Amino acid sequence: MDPLNALVALSNFVLIPAIAYGSQLALGALGVTLIYGILRFSNFAHGDSMAFGTMCTILVTWLLQGLGVSLHPFPTALLAIPFGIAATAALLLFTDRTVYRFYRAQKARPVIFVIVSIGVMFIYNGLTRVILGPDDQRFADGERFIISARTFKAMTGLDEGLALKTTQGITVVTAILVVAALFWFLNRTRTGKSMRAYSDNEDLALLSGIDPERVVRVTWILVAALITVAGVLYGLDKTYKPFTYFQLLLPIFAAAIVGGLGNPVGAIAGGFVIAFSEVGFVYAWKKVLGYLLPEALAPDGLVQLLATDYKFAVSFMILVVVLLFRPTGLFRGKSV
Amino acid sequence: MIRTLGLFALVAALIVGTGMVQSWNSALLILNMGLVSAVMALGVNLQWGIAGLFNVGIMGFVALGGLAVVLTSVPPVAEAWAAGGLRVMASLLLGAATVAGAVWVWGRTQSGWLVAAVLAAGFVLYRLVRDPGVAAVEAVDPAATGFLGGLGLPVVLAWPVGGLLAAGAAWIIGKTALGLRSDYLAIATLGISEIVIAILKNEDWLARGVKNVIGLPRPVPYEIDLQNDPAFVERAAGFGLDPTTASTLYTKLGYSVMFTAVLVILLVLAQLALNSPWGRMMRAIRDNEVAARAMGKDVTFRHLQVFVLGSAICGVAGAMMTTLDGQLTPGTYQPLRYTFLIWVMVIVGGSGNNLGAVLGGFLIWFLWVQVEPMAVWVFGSLNDAAQAGLTDQSGALRQGLAGLTAHLAENAQQLRLLTMGVVLLVVLRFSPRGLLPER
Incomplete structure (x- = not known):
C-alpha cells in the first residue's frame, strides 16, 4: 500500500495528459459548437482548418526562429499564433464568401452544407499538404519541462516521478484564458449577445435588426482563433501531422455532441469527458494498482482495458451511449 | 440518353487515351x-x-x-488453431453472449446499472479467456503467420x-x-x-x-x-x-x-x-x-x-x-480515399441515378490517378517556359522559380485532394444534381 506514489503515478500518466488533451479538445469542440449554433451544420472541414491554422503558425515560427526572435523559456510558436489566427480567419472568411454563402441564400438543407464542407475539407487538406507536405513537423522550442521527473524525485524522495511539460502547462493556462475571453465576449458584448440571440431564434433576431452576415463573419473569426490555438497547443504538446488533425475530427465531434451541440459549456465538459475516458481506457493500470493493492493482489498483466489504437473506439462508444440515452447531450444542447 | 452515351464515351476515350499516351498497363490498372x-x-x-x-x-x-x-x-494455419484457435473462438462467442445478455437485461429491466454490471463482468471473462489464446496464436511463427x-x-x-x-x-x-x-x-x-x-x-x-x-x-x-x-x-x-x-x-x-x-x-x-x-x-x-x-x-x-x-x-x-x-x-x-472519394464519385456522377454513380466512379478515379502526372508535367513546362523567358540577369528569380516548381512537383501527389475538393464544389454549385441527374 503506497497511496502517495499511486497518486503521483496517476497524475503523471493519466491526470496531467488528460487535462492537457481535454483542454485541446474543448477548444476544438467550442469551434464545432459555435458553427453548429450559428450556421446550423456539422463542419467536416474542422480538423483540416485546424491543420491549416497550425501550419501557418509553424511557418511563421520558423521565420521568427530564423530571425533570432525567441521567447525563452516559452515556445516561439506563442508569438506566431496571432499570425496563424489571421491567416486562418482570412481563409475561413474567404471560404464562407465563395462557398457557404451561396447555400445560405438558398436556405439549403443542413445535409447539403455537410456535403459542401466535405468538399472544403478536401481543399484544405490538399492545401496544407501541398504547402508543408504530409509529414510530421516539430516546432516546439524553449524549456521542455516545468518539472522534470528527476527533479521531482529529488525534491520529494518518492519512487515515482512527476513530469510536467511546459507545453502542458501552457495548454491549460492558454485554454483557460481563451475560454474566459470567449465567454466574456458571448455574454457581455453587444456582438456576442447578438450571436446568442441569432443562435436561439433566427427569425426573432432578424426582426430585431441583427445583421446575419455580420454574425456569421464574427463566428468564423472566433472559430479561426479557437481552432488555431487548439491546433498549435496540440502540435506543441504532441506533434503536427495533417492526418492526425483530420482524425481529431472524431473526438472533437464526440466532445461537442456529448456536451450538447450548440452549448459552449457542454463543449468544454464534453472535451474533458472524452479526454479522460480515452486516456483512462488505454492506460495500463498495472503500476497504479500495484501501489494501491496489497502485494498478494498485485496484478500480473498490464491491466490495460484496451490497446492504444482503440482510443477512437472509446470516444465513439461514449458518443453512441449519449446519443441513444440522452440525445441532447449532457448539457441541453439544441438537437433532434 | 445522348448525354449518358456521350459521357461514357468520354470515359472510354480517356482510358484508351491513357493506353496510347502512357501504357496499356496503366490504362488497364485505371x-x-x-x-x-x-x-x-x-x-x-x-x-x-x-x-x-x-x-x-x-x-x-x-x-x-x-x-x-x-x-x-x-x-x-493448423498450428495456430491447435495453439489457441478454439480459445479465441470461445472468447468471441463469450463476447457476443455478453452483448446479447446486456441487450436482454436492458429489455427486461431498463436498469442501466445492471447492464453495466453485465458488460463489465462479461468483459473481464472475455479478456481472461481471450488473452492466453491470442498470445498463443500470435506466437506461432510470427514472421510468417501468427494468425489463424x-x-x-x-x-x-x-x-x-x-x-x-x-x-x-x-x-x-x-x-x-x-x-x-x-x-x-x-x-x-x-x-x-x-x-x-x-x-x-x-x-x-x-x-x-x-x-x-x-x-x-x-x-x-x-x-x-x-x-x-x-x-x-x-x-x-x-x-x-x-x-x-x-x-x-x-x-x-x-x-x-x-x-x-x-x-x-x-x-x-x-x-x-x-x-x-x-x-x-x-x-x-x-x-x-x-x-x-x-x-x-x-x-x-x-x-x-x-x-x-x-x-x-x-x-x-x-x-x-x-x-x-x-x-x-x-x-x-484512409477515410479520404475510401469514404469521401466515393462520395465525390456519387455526387459528381449524379446521386439517385445508378448510371451516374458508375460514371462518377470511372471519371473521378481517372482524375484521382492522373492529376499527379498532369500536374508534374504542367509545373515542368511552366518552369521551362519561364526559365526560357527570363534573361540571365535575373539569376535569383530563376532559382526561386525553379525551387518553387520543384517543391510543387514534389508535392504534386497532394494536388489530387485539392482537385477533388474543387470538382465536388463546382459540381455542387453549378450542377447540383450531378452529371447525369436522376430522372
Whole structure:
C-alpha cells in the first residue's frame, strides 16, 4: 500500500495528459459548437482548418526562429499564433464568401452544407499538404519541462516521478484564458449577445435588426482563433501531422455532441469527458494498482482495458451511449 | 440518353487515351480500379441517392470486404488453431453472449446499472479467456503467420462472403445508429469505420494486423507461369507482343472481365430495384418520410434494409479490390480515399441515378490517378517556359522559380485532394444534381 506514489503515478500518466488533451479538445469542440449554433451544420472541414491554422503558425515560427526572435523559456510558436489566427480567419472568411454563402441564400438543407464542407475539407487538406507536405513537423522550442521527473524525485524522495511539460502547462493556462475571453465576449458584448440571440431564434433576431452576415463573419473569426490555438497547443504538446488533425475530427465531434451541440459549456465538459475516458481506457493500470493493492493482489498483466489504437473506439462508444440515452447531450444542447 | 452515351464515351476515350499516351498497363490498372470504384459508388448511391441515408463509414465496409478475402481464401494455419484457435473462438462467442445478455437485461429491466454490471463482468471473462489464446496464436511463427488463417476456399468465393460480412456489420450498426439525424448518423458511421480499421490493425490473430497478409491467392494465372508456357508465348508473338508485356496485360484483362461481370450484374439488379415498386417506395420515403409513414410504410425497417444492401455492395467491392491488390494492408485505409472519394464519385456522377454513380466512379478515379502526372508535367513546362523567358540577369528569380516548381512537383501527389475538393464544389454549385441527374 503506497497511496502517495499511486497518486503521483496517476497524475503523471493519466491526470496531467488528460487535462492537457481535454483542454485541446474543448477548444476544438467550442469551434464545432459555435458553427453548429450559428450556421446550423456539422463542419467536416474542422480538423483540416485546424491543420491549416497550425501550419501557418509553424511557418511563421520558423521565420521568427530564423530571425533570432525567441521567447525563452516559452515556445516561439506563442508569438506566431496571432499570425496563424489571421491567416486562418482570412481563409475561413474567404471560404464562407465563395462557398457557404451561396447555400445560405438558398436556405439549403443542413445535409447539403455537410456535403459542401466535405468538399472544403478536401481543399484544405490538399492545401496544407501541398504547402508543408504530409509529414510530421516539430516546432516546439524553449524549456521542455516545468518539472522534470528527476527533479521531482529529488525534491520529494518518492519512487515515482512527476513530469510536467511546459507545453502542458501552457495548454491549460492558454485554454483557460481563451475560454474566459470567449465567454466574456458571448455574454457581455453587444456582438456576442447578438450571436446568442441569432443562435436561439433566427427569425426573432432578424426582426430585431441583427445583421446575419455580420454574425456569421464574427463566428468564423472566433472559430479561426479557437481552432488555431487548439491546433498549435496540440502540435506543441504532441506533434503536427495533417492526418492526425483530420482524425481529431472524431473526438472533437464526440466532445461537442456529448456536451450538447450548440452549448459552449457542454463543449468544454464534453472535451474533458472524452479526454479522460480515452486516456483512462488505454492506460495500463498495472503500476497504479500495484501501489494501491496489497502485494498478494498485485496484478500480473498490464491491466490495460484496451490497446492504444482503440482510443477512437472509446470516444465513439461514449458518443453512441449519449446519443441513444440522452440525445441532447449532457448539457441541453439544441438537437433532434 | 445522348448525354449518358456521350459521357461514357468520354470515359472510354480517356482510358484508351491513357493506353496510347502512357501504357496499356496503366490504362488497364485505371480500368480495373474504376470498375471497383463504380461498384462502391453503386452501393453508396443506393443508400444516399435512393434512400437519402448519410453514411460516411464506407471505408469500414470496404475493409471488411478485404478481411473476407483473407478469411476465405488463405489456407488455415493448423498450428495456430491447435495453439489457441478454439480459445479465441470461445472468447468471441463469450463476447457476443455478453452483448446479447446486456441487450436482454436492458429489455427486461431498463436498469442501466445492471447492464453495466453485465458488460463489465462479461468483459473481464472475455479478456481472461481471450488473452492466453491470442498470445498463443500470435506466437506461432510470427514472421510468417501468427494468425489463424482462413478457410482455404477459392478466392472468388470471398466476394459474396465480403458482402455478407459487410451486411452483418451494417445490420448491427443500423440497429443502433439509423434512428439518428443525418449529421449524427454521419459522425457515428465515421467513427465505426475508424473502429473497424483499428480492429484490423490490432487483432493480429485475425489478419496479422499491420504486418499485412501478402500473397493472397489469385483468380487469374500468375504472369511467370504464362511466360513459361510455350503456347502462350507463341500466341503473344502472334499479336506482336513480347511475353512479359503480354502476360501482365493478360492477367489484368482477366480481372477486368470478372469485375465487369460483377458490375453489370449489380447494375442490372440496381436498375430493376430502382424502377420496381420497392424503388418508388424508397424514393417516396427519401422525399417525405412523414408522408410515407402516414401511408403505412415501415420507414425504420426500410432504412435498415437499404443500409444493409448498400453496405453489402461496398463489401463486395472491397473484397474485389483486395483480390486485385493480392494483399490486405490495414495501414493503407484512409477515410479520404475510401469514404469521401466515393462520395465525390456519387455526387459528381449524379446521386439517385445508378448510371451516374458508375460514371462518377470511372471519371473521378481517372482524375484521382492522373492529376499527379498532369500536374508534374504542367509545373515542368511552366518552369521551362519561364526559365526560357527570363534573361540571365535575373539569376535569383530563376532559382526561386525553379525551387518553387520543384517543391510543387514534389508535392504534386497532394494536388489530387485539392482537385477533388474543387470538382465536388463546382459540381455542387453549378450542377447540383450531378452529371447525369436522376430522372
